Amino acid sequence: MKRRCFVFKPDGIGDFILASGVIRLLAREFGEENLTIAVLPIMEPVVRGQFPKAAMVLLPLKTKRVILNLFAANVLRCFFPWLQLLQTRVDVSISLRNMRDYLQNVLFFSVRSPKRLLCFNLLLGNGRPVRRWTENAFILLFRPEIVPYPESRSGIPTELEAHRLLVSRALDRSVAIEEIWPELKPVSTAPLQGNFWVCAPFSSSAEKDFPLERWTTLFLKLYQDGRLSALILTGSLAQQGALEKFQKLLLAASEDLGNRTKIIIPKTLQDFIDLLAGAQCVMTVDTAAAHAATALNCRTLILFSGKHRGMFAPWSRSSRQAWLLPKASQVDAPWHSCHSDEEIFRLATSVLDS
Numbered sequence: 001m002k003r004r005c006f007v008f009k010p011d012g013i014g015d016f017i018l019a020s021g022v023i024r025l026l027a028r029e030f031g032e033e034n035l036t037i038a039v040l041p042i043m044e045p046v047v048r049g050q051f052p053k054a055a056m057v058l059l060p061l062k063t064k065r066v067i068l069n070l071f072a073a074n075v076l077r078c079f080f081p082w083l084q085l086l087q088t089r090v091d092v093s094i095s096l097r098n099m100r101d102y103l104q105n106v107l108f109f110s111v112r113s114p115k116r117l118l119c120f121n122l123l124l125g126n127g128r129p130v131r132r133w134t135e136n137a138f139i140l141l142f143r144p145e146i147v148p149y150p151e152s153r154s155g156i157p158t159e160l161e162a163h164r165l166l167v168s169r170a171l172d173r174s175v176a177i178e179e180i181w182p183e184l185k186p187v188s189t190a191p192l193q194g195n196f197w198v199c200a201p202f203s204s205s206a207e208k209d210f211p212l213e214r215w216t217t218l219f220l221k222l223y224q225d226g227r228l229s230a231l232i233l234t235g236s237l238a239q240q241g242a243l244e245k246f247q248k249l250l251l252a253a254s255e256d257l258g259n260r261t262k263i264i265i266p267k268t269l270q271d272f273i274d275l276l277a278g279a280q281c282v283m284t285v286d287t288a289a290a291h292a293a294t295a296l297n298c299r300t301l302i303l304f305s306g307k308h309r310g311m312f313a314p315w316s317r318s319s320r321q322a323w324l325l326p327k328a329s330q331v332d333a334p335w336h337s338c339h340s341d342e343e344i345f346r347l348a349t350s351v352l353d354s
Contacts, residue, residue: 182315
């Protein structure tokens with residue numbers, strides 16, 4: 001009889017993509033039909049597309065208060081999923097979320113399992129004694145196996161190394177990093193025919209973004225050089241207005257280039273992944289698109305602000321991806337100011353030639 005495995009990953013988009021290789025390995029080892037994966041609702045289409053035989057528990061956790069106290073509101077939202085978790089029995093339970101609040105601990109430990117694996121909770125370093133007391137109570141009550149959070153390794157995000165250590169414990173063998181390298185697959189054809197580039201210019205944080213005027217300069221030079229034939233601007237529905245502003249800048253710079261530019265807002269995250277998979281090249285900042293395009297092994301240029309460097313990024317599947325890293329500087333200036341337009345253009349052309 002096949003053993004069953006529970007994977008706890010109610011995390012952001014890029015964080016889940018980083019864990020895609022781990023989940024793929026667990027699907028091979030346990031059988032995909034023997035996996036239960038707990039994720040945020042936004043990840044449902046991706047789990048359905050990448051792991052269609054796995055069971056799924058959706059945890060509608062929010063990060064911002066609306067009316068009720070945030071904790072109380074999340075408790076109410078997760079009541080029925082919590083009942084589903086209480087009825088779940090597995091042989092191995094793994095938390096791939098390494099910053100767990102009180103409610104997330106409750107949800108994770110609600111699954112019945114003789115073997116529970118998790119990394120040291122990074123939220124314990126925030127100086128709140130109540131959080132440490134409750135964490136210790138969970139540990140004393142459920143006796144999980146705790147893996148120390150790893151030190152940084154060159155070219156390997158610490159989150160990915162933490163996943164490797166956890167899955168090694170789960171499978172009772174040393175797992176090589178190559179076995180869990182993030183990997184996504186398209187599940188349908190791209191919405192456009194022919195050669196097109198995709199640019200996802202906005203992140204969840206304005207400090208990570210690259211100036212639209214400089215994006216415009218780059219794309220105009222690539223177009224004039226004969227390398228860019230059609231451009232798709234993409235992002236979330238909330239970014240529609242900003243994308244339209246970007247399109248107008250491109251149109252002002254070159255009517256021909258502007259007319260070859262189109263905005264596409266995919267309906268689901270899996271549709272977004274399929275769009276990236278069909279692109280000749282992907283240009284983005286440090287956001288979900290960077291991780292998705294890299295996991296697809298697309299030709300990709302990521303303009304990286306350096307935020308959380310070493311923890312989630314940079315990483316690459318092959319020479320087809322390039323991360324433009326911030327330079328050390330004593331001048332209090334935006335991260336992108338140290339990179340010239342010519343430098344970025346050269347890096348973009350090298351990605352195309354890879």
